Amino acid sequence: MTFPNGSLSRRHVLRGLGAALTLPLLDAMGPKLAFGAPSKFTPRAASLAVQPRMICCYVPNGVNILAWMPTGSGADYTLSPTLEMLKDHRDDFTVVTGCGHPASEGGHSGADTWLTAADLKAVPGSDYSNRISVDQLVAGVHGKQTRFPSLQLADGSGTGSAGHSHTLSFDAGGTPLPAENSPKRLFERLFVPETAADREATLRRYAERKSILDSVLGEAQALDRRLGRDDRQKLDEYLSSVRQTEDRVERLVDWVDVPKPAVDPKDLQLASQPGNKHDRPMWLDVMLELSYLAFQTDATRVVTFEWSREAGGFGGGGENHHELSHHGGDAGMLKQLAAIDRFHLSRLARFMDFLKATQEGDGTMLDGTAILFGSGMNSGEGGEHSPKNLPTLVAGGRRLGLKHGQHLAHDVDAHPPMANLLLSVAQAMGVETDRFADATGTLTGLT
Template identity: 75%
Template sequence: MPKSISRRTALRGLGVCLSLPLLDAMNPRSLAAPSQFSPLAKTNARQPRMICCYVPNGVNILEWSPESAGADYKLSPTLATLADHRDDFTVFSNMGHPHSQGGHSGADTWLTGADLTATPGSDYTNWVSADQIVAERHSKETRFGSLQLSDSSGTGSAGHSHTLSFDRRGTPIPAENSPKRLFERLFVPDNAGDRAATLRRYAEQKSILDSVLAEARSLHKKLGKKDQQKLDQYLGSVRETEQRVERLEAWIDVPKPELDAKFLQLNSKSHDAHDRPMWIDVMLELSYLSFVTDTTRVITFEWSREAGGYGGGGENHHELSHHGGDAGMLKKLGVIDRFHLSRLARFLDFLKQTDDGDGNMLDHTMVLYGSGMNSGKGGEHSPKNLPLLLAGGNSLGLKHGKHLAYDENSHPPLSNLLLTMIQKMGVETDQFSDATGTLIS
């Protein structure tokens, strides 16, 4: 494709400058075409998997919520985007986390159910997220116990998290937002020089951690009880880091799956409004490939951080979520909601088209999709009646094709759904956060 010409370009000769007319070559060039990626025929091995996909700022709940409940419900205008997968998912209404504060802390508590203000004297206290409970169960069998993806790298800040994953102490686990870095981390083989450098880095990290642990144990004896408890929490994080380094070191001589990046748009930018559709697609493609190759079985993906994000045409998602009941803004918000579900539908198509043991990938993969806030009828950012759906997992014991509608003021906590997923992933427990039981069979 020829390079685009600036509209300021002029012809210069003999000291005369003549402005050019508007030419086709001056029109903005498309930065990327739609993805040409195609699903693989089959997986390396059948395994249970889960991915939790989060969209910020709520949805146009008026166009999201079905009018009737049960197995014979009619798809709402927004959920009609998933019409081809109607029997592959369950939609939930009037459910939320009782302890959630709402607002833009929705991503912080979506998978934890935590009361962030529960600890006296602390402005922020989170709990372990459901995905990390599952990752502990499967981490020994995969190169990566879990993957954290987001449109913003790192962890963000308290109440405006860039990640959905939190460890046993409620510490956020950093997320990756670059498709290129993620692909290299997952699928590009290390050469001899890379391997040596990686081993040196691991050795240095272990040496530093050993030194920190030794000094901390010495300091522990000199502290009061409250400070000892704080130090113990810190030491727990250090030990977890040490275990992660040991796991990565154990996998260094296990070859990575080698995949062709030909149709992966790895240069898509997460914060480029034009790149928005391509970036979501490629991150979901990499998630799909991670599952196909059994590189991991647990993924969390925050499609945009709270108070941010774009629609498929570059619309300001956060601004539209403060619609105040304006009909025009609600209509535009609904367009963004359907754009998001169209990308989810494409991902579900990939899973369903790939053979996986005695079924397809969707049969063995649970896909949780939704938001930690409800922008409501007036844009109030409520923690109640969260937009939620769960797809896949038929071979794990889930039955779909239903709309489960609860009473908004008397409903099972969202943690019941998370506990259900934890159990379906093979974790033997009947406890998680504030769960009172499980939900769907």
Template identity: 70%
Template sequence: MFRTPLSRRHVLRGAGAALALPFLDAMLPRLQSAPSSFKPWAKSIGPAPRMIFCYVPNGVNIFEWVPKDDGEKYALSPTLDTLKDHRSDFTVISGLGHPAAQGGHSGADTWLTAANLKGKPGADYTNTVSVDQVAAQLHGKKTRFPSLQISDKGGTGNALHSNTLSFDANGTPMPAESSPRRLFERLFVPDAASDRAATLKRYAERRSILDDVAAESAALNSKLGPKDRMKMDEYLTSVRATEKQVERLQGWVDRPKPDVKDGGLQLNSKPEDGHDRPMWLDVMLELSYLAFVTDLTRVVTFEWSREASGYGGAGENHHELSHHGGDPGMLGKLAVIDRFHLTKLARFLGLLKATTDGDGTVLDRTVVMYGSGMNSGAGGEHSPKNLPLLVAGGRKLGLKHGRHLAHNPAKAPPLSNVLLSLVQKAGVETQKFADSTGTLTGLV
């Protein structure tokens, strides 16, 4: 995995003297990740609409990302050329952004919500529901897991620097998983009898608490004024949603998990280890793929790195390079990271495309949205406009591909139009999401 570096303590000896060597490139470890041996399945257990949202932080080298021309005959940009084998399977979308977003490193917080995080008077931070959770409300009724949240940090993180892309109906962040092994065990390892008993006991206790809370809240409600009643209604709505979730979880306790072995999965990869970084991205995408083909879930959000952090394929400091100030050398290194990320996306698209799903492939019924919630711009500024974005897959759901949909950032429709288009094609019957003005022309 590593080429053994020359020791910095190495000395040259001669004539009774010892001379220390100067610092040499040969003293640096050479990172070389082991390629994954995971193989795609021949077919899924059955066709279904699916969605995965893949987020990269810190923006991209926009000069090498955006194609120079648009339409179906556009030429791939130097960075997007990494995806040339999948050209007919994706659409590049430029010029779009979130009008209500503040920009900077809060991009992950708003990428799937389009919220104005400072929009509520008297509140430091207020988010809204993310589009993945709108889809999960529909598809989660049919799967063991309504949705999966993955990120390199895990948990929820901090306001304006979230470790998750997913926010529930109240705008509350939903914790993400960072460990491949823990995620695999959650998805595929059967529970022992003692675990089952403990789980059922925990659900029963939770139901009892919820019943008590609902009863006391109803009694209190009659004593409140109109404004407080409104707040209490919002609270009770959350309680009822939790009750439904507990009921759904109880229904899955005795249903066996899919029989999936861990062969080829590098489950010990660490997300914040520069050497492990390529392997960690591969295995988390492989687990997302397995969750789809076994129909454990139909909705995944994957924050590849938290904003203001991240690594390249050889451990480069992604965040530092995003503050390039227009420096050509830093921009060149940023483009190398961008292309590294797209090699991982290309491999994932290949897995989806290699697996039969009804009368097509898994990619044909899987919507893949990839991009960032900020644009590092011409001088390293962190703008919420002209965000790097592409959408792949979903042909059998009605998405059109093989083109560059270019928009003037000053007159572009909101990015929410893309989110509305995708959630509609996933089967959700809605005409509005966040600040959308309609679906995106050319994508549907």
């Protein structure tokens, strides 16, 4: 028999030649797995403070570059079939093509270098060494004014492994900053008030960590006098990381008595699971909704969000994103890959809708929010996972000086480094520097 929802009964039998055979357990016998109902979350009318913000959204495995690349350049370019998903925001974003990270090896280490532009094998004798990511430069400027200097979000918690990172953020010593993947835990961290017991536990942890850090620093200072120049440099890098840890611990105390913003979890699908392909649209939406709320309440001004780790991820219908990225030029796989790209841009468009619908000063939140969207690899015409011509969009941030409604096209073999773009965004966010990684200057036309 067939159930009303279209699934088959296990008791369904095949009859032929006088035999009755019970079917084995098939996928069709289970209930139809409908994707979660669309989110009912709606944007707030206004933002609490006029502040510059930045969010970096990363998609793994590259894109179907054939369907991604627009035609023409400058303001008169034509949106590609994939970029048509953002047509309602045409004046709110810039397409950047042709650029890449010259020091990157491409492949599935793209997330590790997307915001750092590092050569991961630059240190002799080391299999992996990274450098500070551009978001942490920005957090160094704005983080002192917010409860959280920055937020790291991803579909995998923690830091992942070298070359297959679960985070886009790296501190001054190149150490990865762990990411959060649970909407529920993220909401609690941002908006659930601390109890008296929580406060005492925070102060107790602070005292314990402060004691440990003081001991480490004291021993390091004694050791420093007996080391050679190279070892002293390594020790300085280590101590810099220790001091950053000390700063983070002290911040817990500074904010322990400051009430968190009041946010109603109603309409937030906090139970969505990042590793469940059927939850994929819901999980992306709720993590972006929480990013929006974190910005709107000024809980943080810097967010990095790795939508999926490299060599992983699902499309909006549960498709295996990584498998499709190794398309080998197959037309059918490229078609499915383009569908995943459009799904991703539909979620970005929704997030931009929220920001644009929220008034802030004499403009909107989108005007004050710089958005970097893209991938640290290009699956190319044959699925080769190249570090060249990285698919990149810069959106929002008009009040910060970012210019949009254009296609900044560059020669794939003779282009400015992607670090120029990162430097431009950092300067727009108020970082006073003219250097970042291998940047040769800012990206012409973006600011």
